[in-house]
Amino acid sequence: MEIIGLIIAGLIIGLLGKFVAPGAKDNTPIWLTILCGIGGVLIGYYVSGALGVAATPGIDWMRWIISIILAAVLVVAASTLTGRNSRAIR
16 A cells, blocks of 8 residues: 555656646656656655665655655656757757
8 A cells, every 4th residue: 555655646746847847848748757756756765765764653754755855856857858948059
């Protein structure tokens, strides 16, 4: 059940990343931002475990913060690599 929550959180992070730079400023496909959001949350969750963040009863705030930051970094990286600004330099 925990993995489903992580995937849903990644989906939300990916969609939020898409709406941060709407319109002509963002040429990244929506499927790529969603995949980056899901991947970032999943990787961040396991990285935080490897860093020794202990599981606590209730909400693990440190795990979520690390996961969200990593997902945001992946969304920004995907946006940069796919040509966020497609105007030619003159």
